[in-house]
Amino acid sequence: MPLLRRGKPDETPPPVETTAALAGELRHPDPERRWSAARRLGDRPGAAEHLAAALTRETEPRVVEAIFTSLARRGGEESAPHLFPLLRSDDAALRNGAIEALQTMPAALAGHIEELLHDLDSDVRIFAVELTRKMPAAPAPVALCRLLDRETHPNVCAAADDVLAEIGSRDAIPHLQRCRDRFATQPFLPFAIATAIETLSRAAH
């Protein structure tokens, strides 16, 4: 019989390393060590600060991914304040990683979303709109409708239109209509809004 049964896996817990030691490992030249440290810091309270700091210098995509996963594991209260600044990053990988991590923290996000939707930077407002897509709470469509009523950037409106088509209800239609009227001369937005209105008007109450 070629099938072989070995003993049970060794369940001896690995030696405990301090959070500071693991944070130091995030600077190790070997990416394997950095990956391992980033993963192990995911269950260490207070590690978000170290993980977020490592993001600013980390170049290995696999390690970056592990850092974001560990930040998500640390939860919104600890990690979200370190992730919001990344929405302004010039690095698309960092921006997208931050968005994906923040989308796992709806409770932490809820307290900041209005502020983000009012940000002076239209790109940040677009990312904030995307963040509302995964927010389970009812206030998300309401916040997007308010955004549509004041927004001056067509790309932000297009993003809100796209998300509202998914998570909104008929209540959003008047806001979409007003937005469409304001941007009537835009080449794309009126068409996109008309599509969303059609979708929402067909949706059953």
Next chain:
Amino acid sequence: MNRRDLEHGSVVVTDDDVRRLCEFLYRQTGMMFAQDKRYYIDRRLAERMAATASPSFSSYFAALRANAENEIEHLINSFTVNETYFYREDHQFRCLTQTLLEVIAPKKQPGEPIRIWSVPCSTGEEPYSIALWLLENWESVDKYEIEIIGSDIDTSVLRTAEAGIYGERALHRLPKDLIARYFEKRDDGFYHILPEISRSLQFTRANIVDPAQTALHRNFDVIFCRNILMYFDEASRRLAAENLFDSLVPGGFICLGHTESMSRISALFDACQFADAMVYRRPLESS
């Protein structure tokens, strides 16, 4: 406008509602349902709306998106066949013997085992299927030592797996001569897998989203992790993907369920389209 009354006539669901539901299901699982499956979709949607006491599609969809009371899992369960049985999705076992092991085995040093992990293994049909498939279909099987480990988070199913007793339904895809060779029929009509097979496999508890538990399961050449990731939220999927990555040797392979795609979860793995199956590989050089 196409509006339909669901099963009991009291709730109206439109084509657009169904489209939104299907888009959500696709993003979550990769399963695609078109309007021509409307009756199938309507029935399951009606069941779930009734079970959650949702008065409208919009309230149900909000609860689904919030994953209230694990509704995503309940909905996916209603759309999938959860029954497990021997030789399920055997095209991946064919891929294992015809392709994956032909890559893995030549690199093994004398005495170095080939390690295969089935997780979650539920009541053992999958790891036993792997064992039987290898014994029956891999001509090099006697040249190597092979370790097969089945793991699950649920210790009660692990006890069932260790017992190795199955009804006819679980064996329905196995040829009769194979059943005759590897099982003993009991007086109660159930089949008991031969003790030399069940004793050759190892069953352990493991939760694939717990790094501490998966850290005890390392150096696998092939992992079968089928039809579980689709139930997880995105954060859990990514964590599971990283855990599974660490459990593989560099160059090791992972097989997912046919509706699942690692490429939509993580960039850690390389997608490999082989003749019999799409599998994912931990790169030989990880960094």
